[in-house]
Amino acid sequence: MKRRIILMGWVMSMMIGFNSCSSDNDPIDNTDDNPGQVPTTPTEPGALNLENYKNGTGVMMQTFYWDVEPRHEWWKIINGKVEGWANAGIDRLWLPVATKGQSGGYSMGYDPSDYFDFGEFNQHGTVATRFGTRDELVTLIANAHANDLEVIADIVINHNSGGGLEWNPYRNKNTYTLFDGTHGNASGMFNRNYENFYPNSTSDYDHGSLFYAEQNLDHNQEYVKNWLWKSDNSVAKYYQDVMGFDGWRFDYVQGFEPWVIKEWMDEVGGFAVGENWDGNANNLRNWVAAAGIPAFDFSAFYKMEEAFDRHNDLTYLGKDMLRKTHPEMAVTFVANHDSEKDSNADNRIAAENKLKAYAYILTHDGYPTIFYSDYENAAFQDDLKKLILLHNTLATGDVEILYNDNDEYVMRRKGTSTNPGLILYINTSSNTKRRTINSHWTNTTLMDYSGKTTYKPTTGADGSVSIEAPAGSYSIWSITN
Structure with missing residues (x-):
């Protein structure tokens, strides 16, 4: 199959604490009691070259x-x-x-x-x-x-x-x-x-x-x-x-x-x-x-x-x-x-x-x-x-729903030993939202590979991280280089 596409990227993987329906009061709604850290990094992380992660599907x-x-x-x-x-x-x-x-x-x-x-x-x-x-x-x-x-x-x-x-x-x-x-x-x-x-x-x-x-x-x-x-x-x-x-x-x-x-x-x-x-x-x-x-x-x-x-x-x-x-x-x-x-x-x-x-x-x-x-x-x-x-490329591995309420849906593809997988975050509310989840990556910067947000959170030592989805849209997260 002939294709040569390098996508500006971002991806991530999550476990998650199940919460009640989130509020729409704030422009960015951190719905968890313990919002994840968003540390800065000294150098800008790069997107994965997704051509290296082809999973054999179409x-x-x-x-x-x-x-x-x-x-x-x-x-x-x-x-x-x-x-x-x-x-x-x-x-x-x-x-x-x-x-x-x-x-x-x-x-x-x-x-x-x-x-x-x-x-x-x-x-x-x-x-x-x-x-x-x-x-x-x-x-x-x-x-x-x-x-x-x-x-x-x-x-x-x-x-x-x-x-x-x-x-x-x-x-x-x-x-x-x-x-x-x-x-x-x-x-x-x-x-x-x-x-x-x-x-x-x-x-x-x-x-x-x-x-x-x-x-x-x-x-x-x-x-x-x-x-x-x-x-x-x-x-x-x-x-x-x-x-x-x-x-x-x-x-x-x-x-x-x-x-x-x-x-x-x-x-x-x-x-x-x-x-x-x-x-x-x-x-x-x-x-x-x-x-x-x-x-x-x-x-x-x-x-x-x-x-x-x-x-x-x-x-x-x-x-x-x-x-x-x-x-x-x-x-x-x-x-x-x-x-x-x-x-x-x-x-x-x-x-x-x-x-x-x-x-x-x-x-x-x-x-x-x-x-x-x-x-x-x-x-x-x-x-x-x-x-x-x-x-x-990244949509591989077992499917796990990490969070689901009336206006948020978070799902993880767990990936494989050679593929990091991804996390999907759908938000149908009228506000941008952030949700803290427990990922299986530690001290790693994530990116939204769908291009819907430029937000780049970094996972903590315990894998926790706060991810974002724009109002009425979605984001798709994975690791960076």
């Missing part, structure tokens, strides 16, 4: 938002950003659904019609997909690989759309279940008819999918299994072996059983994550155990939304999340294409709180995802680059 970029514009240009647009993303510390690109949907050039891909039309067949009113042509996609994937980035395919394997109308004896009416060379499947591969959807001659099961229930694929059929993942020219193997995709983002996994993903992954492997839109951490734990792959951590997403927005109470960050019990199975995020298109405030984190939420996921365990529109926001990008760098 960050995934979601490379699209809902209804990207301009149409037919997207593969070329993001191709021009690949090298910059790689330099910033991104290690995977999550692409939108790459094949032709019923809406043709207007389709975001979640109405899949032809699984093998990447923008080369004239159907549904267009040759190119909304994102561009097959050749442009191939160029993008090759460029990503040249920059050491994996490319993740968004896969929709339960509901289909855009087929021809045919009589369906199992539903006793006409259904849009005919997919062939002249009915939404110009590639001629994976032709389908009513027998391949629920219900059919082998199953009367009806999942009741929220999307295109009449075109809900029956994964129990060998024909469907073969075309989706088992045969040499299956969707999975074509994506992997011909197009060059490295992994999978499984859309709407509540629309089919977890064993489908297990069989898919046993056949082709690669990185994978499932979209199980469920804020209940227990439900997510049960699903990842059954499917055998990570899930987007909607439990963490909703706890952040409640902490920063809905209830303005950081104690929600102390509640149950998938990442707290199964960090290796949790893909964390602050926003995605669905949450941002939804006008429901409870399904999104407000813009003024997003950087605090990104500071949370990029310092904690779990595998974080950056949303394209947030990274490309000029007001966010510099901060996100710093946070990505800190994630890929």
Whole structure:
């Protein structure tokens, strides 16, 4: 991965005495009875060269938002950003659904019609997909690989759309279940008819999918299994072996059983994550155990939304999340294409709180995802680059919450024998705050590597130190040279 970033730094690690909710009366609020010393040092300490502390992790970029514009240009647009993303510390690109949907050039891909039309067949009113042509996609994937980035395919394997109308004896009416060379499947591969959807001659099961229930694929059929993942020219193997995709983002996994993903992954492997839109951490734990792959951590997403927005109470960050019990199975995020298109405030984190939420996921365990529109926001990008760098370097070791009340949250990554780790301090009050904690460093000057404060405290002989977080913001601490 090509990157050369030296960050002006600051970091620290803490134990902490748990205190009651802090006061907002003073511009700087030392909330502990025994505020830490802030001794001066004869020489200015230097920031760590974070390039020397790479911890082997990375960050995934979601490379699209809902209804990207301009149409037919997207593969070329993001191709021009690949090298910059790689330099910033991104290690995977999550692409939108790459094949032709019923809406043709207007389709975001979640109405899949032809699984093998990447923008080369004239159907549904267009040759190119909304994102561009097959050749442009191939160029993008090759460029990503040249920059050491994996490319993740968004896969929709339960509901289909855009087929021809045919009589369906199992539903006793006409259904849009005919997919062939002249009915939404110009590639001629994976032709389908009513027998391949629920219900059919082998199953009367009806999942009741929220999307295109009449075109809900029956994964129990060998024909469907073969075309989706088992045969040499299956969707999975074509994506992997011909197009060059490295992994999978499984859309709407509540629309089919977890064993489908297990069989898919046993056949082709690669990185994978499932979209199980469920804020209940227990439900997510049960699903990842059954499917055998990570899930987007909607439990963490909703706890952040409640902490920063809905209830303005950081104690929600102390509640149950998938990442707290199964960090290796949790893909964390602050926003995605669905949450941002939804006008429901409870399904999104407000813009003024997003950087605090990104500071949370990029310092904690779990595998974080950056949303394209947030990274490309000029007001966010510099901060996100710093946070990505800190994630890929100092954000390592066990997680320990040192302090948590309604407007303060302090967390330590304990580091390793060769990595000092870090401490995150979030403050949602209207005043700058300082809090004394007991660090595992002695007689060491600390710095805020997020750049939010120039305050440089020094730990005492017992490891105690007072750290600072600006009003409505965060700071990230570690040792200096």
